[in-house]
Amino acid sequence: SQTIHQWPATLVQPVGSPLSLECTVEGTSNPNLYWYRQAAGRGLQLLFYSVGIGQISSEVPQNLSASRPQDRQFILSSKKLLLSDSGFYLCARQGAQETQYFGPGTRLLVL
Amino acid sequence: GNSVTQMEGPVTLSEEAFLTINCTYTATGYPSLFWYVQYPGEGLQLLLKATKADDKGSNKGFEATYRKETTSFHLEKGSVQVSDSAVYFCALARQAGTALIFGKGTTLSVSS
Numbered sequence: 001s002q003t004i005h006q007w008p009a010t011l012v013q014p015v016g017s018p019l020s021l022e023c024t025v026e027g028t029s030n031p032n033l034y035w036y037r038q039a040a041g042r043g044l045q046l047l048f049y050s051v052g053i054g055q056i057s058s059e060v061p062q063n064l065s066a067s068r069p070q071d072r073q074f075i076l077s078s079k080k081l082l083l084s085d086s087g088f089y090l091c092a093r094q095g096a097q098e099t100q101y102f103g104p105g106t107r108l109l110v111l
Numbered sequence: 112g113n114s115v116t117q118m119e120g121p122v123t124l125s126e127e128a129f130l131t132i133n134c135t136y137t138a139t140g141y142p143s144l145f146w147y148v149q150y151p152g153e154g155l156q157l158l159l160k161a162t163k164a165d166d167k168g169s170n171k172g173f174e175a176t177y178r179k180e181t182t183s184f185h186l187e188k189g190s191v192q193v194s195d196s197a198v199y200f201c202a203l204a205r206q207a208g209t210a211l212i213f214g215k216g217t218t219l220s221v222s223s
Contacts, residue, residue: 098204
């Protein structure tokens, strides 16, 4: 089966600290992968997507970055977190007929 | 550009009531349409989808019909349960290989 893992599940970080969120996918090769952010009371905002190793497209300019060092690994990073980075971060992979399948998410609170 | 508009929540219903959550879209061509559900503290789960006009997606008693004439994909369920309490997102596929465009989500609360 195709499974998406996200780590960590929950994170509390001070403003100005770095960030690294990891997403790994099992059971599929060369998937399109996506990072979304869900802020409290809002919908989903696409942050980055990747169609292959080393290929990253950014949808929204901000202090976040993404990398894809391996086929099934997608990492979201920041050098210095802002209060506005708080939210629920979701990784997704693309399946058939444009369907997207989501991981369990990482809840980030920046204080 | 492409966009999705869904009704504002929260929607509060009693158990066994009829549910409708409206969703309309703006898009070029005929994109695939989706409903996702998010239970508290979890990621999104695909609830149902339709890939062409007049298709009806269905799952777990939920239904939605792709109406190109009204550019709508309303979600319905004949009898809701407390366990249906969640946030529901309507989405469309922008184009093959790219991300989905989501509505803002509608919170459903069902009481017994």
